[in-house]
Amino acid sequence: MTGSTAHEARTVAAKAVLKRQSIETPSWAYGNSGTRFKVFAQAGVPRTPREKLDDAAQVHAFTGAAPTVALHIPWDRVEGGPEGYAKLAAYAEERGVKLGAVNSNVFQDDDYKLGSVTNPDPAVRRKAVGHLLECVDIMDATGSRDLKLWFSDGTNYPGQDDLRDRQDRLAEALRTVYARLGDDQRMVLEYKLFEPAFYATDVPDWGTSYAHCLKLGEKAQVCVDTGHHAPGTNIEFIVAFLLREGRLGAFDFNSRFYADDDLMVGAADPFQLFRILYEVRRGGGLEADSGIAFMLDQCHNIEAKIPAIIRSVMNVQEATAKALLIDAEALAAAQREGDVLAANGVLMDAYNTDVRPLLEEVREELGLDPDPMGAYRRSGWQERIVKDRVGGVQAGWGA
Ligand code: LRH
Ligand code: MN
Numbered sequence: 280m281t282g283s284t285a286h287e288a289r290t291v292a293a294k295a296v297l298k299r300q301s302i303e304t305p306s307w308a309y310g311n312s313g314t315r316f317k318v319f320a321q322a323g324v325p326r327t328p329r330e331k332l333d334d335a336a337q338v339h340a341f342t343g344a345a346p347t348v349a350l351h352i353p354w355d356r357v358e359g360g361p362e363g364y365a366k367l368a369a370y371a372e373e374r375g376v377k378l379g380a381v382n383s384n385v386f387q388d389d390d391y392k393l394g395s396v397t398n399p400d401p402a403v404r405r406k407a408v409g410h411l412l413e414c415v416d417i418m419d420a421t422g423s424r425d426l427k428l429w430f431s432d433g434t435n436y437p438g439q440d441d442l443r444d445r446q447d448r449l450a451e452a453l454r455t456v457y458a459r460l461g462d463d464q465r466m467v468l469e470y471k472l473f474e475p476a477f478y479a480t481d482v483p484d485w486g487t488s489y490a491h492c493l494k495l496g497e498k499a500q501v502c503v504d505t506g507h508h509a510p511g512t513n514i515e516f517i518v519a520f521l522l523r524e525g526r527l528g529a530f531d532f533n534s535r536f537y538a539d540d541d542l543m544v545g546a547a548d549p550f551q552l553f554r555i556l557y558e559v560r561r562g563g564g565l566e567a568d569s570g571i572a573f574m575l576d577q578c579h580n581i582e583a584k585i586p587a588i589i590r591s592v593m594n595v596q597e598a599t600a601k602a603l604l605i606d607a608e609a610l611a612a613a614q615r616e617g618d619v620l621a622a623n624g625v626l627m628d629a630y631n632t633d634v635r636p637l638l639e640e641v642r643e644e645l646g647l648d649p650d651p652m653g654a655y656r657r658s659g660w661q662e663r664i665v666k667d668r669v670g671g672v673q674a675g676w677g678a
């Protein structure tokens with residue numbers, strides 16, 4: 280193959296992957312959010328889980344790449360028990376999207392001051408496990424595959440609690456929840472270095488998550504939230520390792536300059552996102568049946584929410600397109616020959632490609648407007664929600 284035919288073949292293959300790529304958006308990103316100093320309310324923000332789905336449907340309509348929406352319980356609690364959630368799932372489908380992962384929340388009740396599943400008090404642990412099991416009931420009703428677990432559990436002061444005992448309590452809770460999962464359900468265990476615990480977090484890193492998942496079985500997978508590491512951590516190495524072990528279950532994409540900033544993915548460090556997506560590609564994670572959930576976990580504190588989520592989906596698409604354009608043969612040859620600069624050059628050539636025209640073509644071939652941001656702006660949806668959504672209480676991060 281000549282160089283240009285090989286490039287064309289890569290482009291055709293990339294387009295096929297990009298056309299079926301899907302990125303799950305988080306219900307909470309549509310609501311008001313802020314820092315611990317201030318939440319700036321925006322007009323037109325959803326007041327109910329259904330209105331969040333209405334907004335998520337807009338993101339999918341304009342990108343064609345965001346067909347599922349993650350729930351957070353109790354932020355998205357609905358009346359009527361399992362039937363209520365089945366109705367919510369039916370409503371989502373009417374709007375052209377589906378419900379995705381169920382995110383559990385054992386970090387907001389006063390009872391959880393000293394931890395949830397690792398709390399020294401067995402009654403608090405029972406309450407936390409009860410919530411996690413309720414989340415699986417909700418998954419049964421919505422048809423969701425993944426239970427996302429993030430524990431804020433940890434300690435603030437040396438000696439506050441026994442670090443080993445806390446691991447035992449965590450393992451026991453995870454075993455109970457794992458045993459409740461159906462054949463087609465999974466748990467994805469998220470780690471985070473610090474915050475809100477400032478001395479020791481009970482699931483601080485991928486190794487801890489991986490070790491617990493290994494003991495549980497194949498339905499337990501690691502969730503990599505890109506904002507949850509120490510500065511300078513090589514996240515793509517973690518991705519490569521977990522994929523090689525068959526334990527990378529999900530991403531929570533966002534970007535950060537300092538800590539868990541939850542900014543738009545690809546905004547702070549698009550090169551890192553590209554490197555991560557290259558390792559995803561290398562490890563087979565872009566195959567249709569890879570089972571990896573590509574989710575956003577972001578908060579739009581000062582920028583308009585729906586367009587910010589559209590932009591985030593586009594940022595993931597752009598990084599994916601660049602990762603797909605890497606000439607794998609040339610890369611492997613340069614690596615075999617030990618040609619450091621040529622190998623690095625192959626990666627940089629792909630990274631420096633302007634993939635926006637390619638993505639415009641992909642969208643046009645899918646019958647979409649090539650410019651999702653402009654199309655959303657022109658649609659009038661934003662004006663409509665500002666006018667219609669008056670009264671009631673706007674949804675917010677944590678409500
Ligand atoms: C914790 C986290 C986790 C929560 C979400 C709201 O920092 O990343 O995924 O569920 O934020
Ligand atoms: Mn997260």
Ligand code: MN
Nearest residue numbers: 504506507539
């Ligand atoms: Mn986070």
